[in-house]
Amino acid sequence: MSKIKTFPFSEDHFKDIRAYHFGQNWPTVYLIEGGREAYVGQSTDVFHRSQQHYKLPERKKLKNVHLISDEEFNLSASYDIEALLIQYMAADGKYTLQNGNGGLKNHNYYDRVKYQSKFEKLWEHLRDSGLAQHTLDFIKNTDLFKYSPYKSLTEDQLMVAESIVEDIVKQKASRFLVHGKPGTGKTILATYLFKYLQENEKTKQLKIGLVIPMASLRGTIAKVFGSIKGLKANMVLGPNDVVKEKYDLLIVDESHRLQRRKGIMGYGAYDEVNRKLGLQRDATQLDWIIKSSKYQIFMYDEFQSVKPADVRMEDFSKLSKKEYTLTTQMRIGAGDAFVNFIDEVFSGQSPTEVEFNNYEFKLFTSIDEMIHAIKQKNKEEGLARLVAGYAWPWHTKPGTPNTQDCDIEIEGIKLIWNSTMRDWVNSPNAINEVGCIHTIQGYDLNYVAVIIGPEFGYNSKRDEFVVNREHYYDKNGRNGITDPAELELYIKNIYKTLLTRGIKGTYMYIVDDQLRKYFKNLITGDVASVDGFENYSDDFVESPYVEATVSLPLYDSIGCGEVAYADPNSVEQIDVPASLVSKGAKYFVLRTSGDSMNKIGINDGDLILCQKNYQASSGSIAVVLIGEDATLKEIRYEEDGLVLIPRSNNLVHKEQKLIEGDEFKVLGVFIKKVN
DSSP, X not given: OXXXXXXXXXXXXXXXXXXXXXXSSSOEEEEEEETTEEEEEEESOHHHHHHHHHTSHHHHTOOEEEXXXXXXXXXXXXXXXXHHHHHHHHHHOSSEEOOOOTTOBOOOOTTHHHHHHHHHHHHHHHHHTTSOOSOHHHHHTSXXXXXXXXXXXXXXXXXXXXXXXXXXXXXXXXXXXXXXXXXXXXXXHXXXXXXXXXXXXXXXXXXXXXXXXXXXXXXXXXXXXXXXXXXXXXGEEOGGGXXXXXXXXXXXXXXXXXXXXXXXXXXXXXXXXXXXXXXXXXXXXXXXXXXXXXXXXXXXXXXXXXXXXXXXXXXXXXXXXXXXEEOOOOSOXXXXXXXXXXXXXXXXXXXXXXXXXXXXXEXXXXXXXXXXXXXXXXXXXXXXXXXXXXXXXXXXXXXXXXXXXXXXXXXXXXXXXXXXXXXXXXXXXXXXXXXXXXXXXXXXXXXXXXXEOTTEEEEXXXXXXXXXXXXXXXXXXXXXXXXXXXXXXXXXXXHHHHTTOEXXXXXXXXXXXXXXXXXXXXXXXXXXXXXXXXXXXXXXXXXXXXXXXXXXEEEEEEESSSOEEOXXXXXXXXXXXXXXXOTTOOEEEEXXXXXXXXXXXXXXXXXXXXXXXXXXXXXXXXXXXXXTEEEEEEEEEETXXXXXXXXXXXTTOOOEEEEBTBOEEEEEEEEEEOO
């Protein structure tokens, strides 16, 4: 069990740390704090490490050192706990961290889930001790956590970061292009690199700026920088700002949204910048970045270019540069499978068979039901938002002529566009508004509900997508476009971007009838596995007389009393109502034996539906494999094992504790009886 032991941070008390059981020769995480600042570290010798810290003027002003120790800590676990503590404390706001951000790596190791569970309990202990103020769930929804430079990097992010830093230090290359699909952590890498380069002894003399083309995201990141020691809000720039000074390095996030001289507002100001820089009239903001800096790092996704004003892909292709690609999916719970599915659908391909485990992907036929669902998710999870393609005019914008009481009306439901362009996601009334592409690009949401408007449809006879130009109301997004294929590309990119914002789920409502049918067939028809019914597509039955069903494997049997041998082979397939099966999850059916769970209505011989889940929570009714035997019990996690709890009128059944060393595994959770 993790413990916190506190010592005064002074020379007179270092001997007490040495005398403490975990003060030397054991992997230990520590927190040194005082006033508004703190430092987090880990060491196998906190006694000597504390003395080293005390010699640093910045550290010496801190008052207390808290040793976080555990008999089960190993080096991998202590590094992981340290990284988690840095990430969450940086975003919690109780202290400003003195830490740099180098070396934070997201790596796996044996029994990592157990240590992450320990961290959750440790965090509550820190809150009880007054060393932290917010819950982990609250922190996860904050921008300071999402965009913090204190993030553990994935393997590919770390490889890219190390390579770029080495090339800049050794002056091997001056221009870098980092490709990445939505959710691969381009913004995280950008903020990480900014802070790391600011503090690295070999690069801290560089004048660095972080350029973000979209005003909304730029304002959000500026707030984050204003809360991080060593960073300032004015280090976050718009493309127009870079020409005011000369920079050694400019890091450009969302660089696919840099502009060219087409379909923009303020041609006069644009032309003035080109004149000031000595560039041709048709020079782009990409040219501005290059002209204003010695080194450039571009975070780029060509498929998130959403209007003709965006710099074209060929302009990036012409550059002399080193290129990298981020591949690890960090945002979407369903991983690359969902992003690839969206890409394939909008490319007109037949999606490959994939599964979306523990991810909600739903197509609604009622706009009212989808709005209700997303508002409910916002109450439960926070950061759930309704967004749409630019398929309706903006009547409610102040100063707009013919102002009306709503912008969008569907099925009698009246909606308004976002009332602010800056940081709309976090604005007070966001849940009652509809966000457009320009307020949501670059942001993470827990759940996103996307309205695909009448500007985009499908012709079933010709088997092709169609664009209704008259229903596309982004004037700067359509003016000057004469090629229908170009407009279609931008509109597809808008919806691909909107549909890949959700961490835990994505909802859709489609205005065009034929396009709705097209998506419905993909989700519940020939490619049923993309909707979560893995391996059961041939058995999905719809009938006007009976409820739709799905065929699942039946295993015989599960012990509700004594444990019973768990035969890994199913005895038959059994149909269960499809309404019981959530999309994006795996299921199986078990026949029970015994009476240890009869208080909750599970009796001998019942058939029960179970969802495959290796991380069932405490209090759930779970299927537990013990060696080659299996049982069904309520479970409770404890520090040193798992407790199996019967719910029976028969007092012969007792609690059983499984401890480390016992061979056991949680296979799934009970959903409902099906007989």
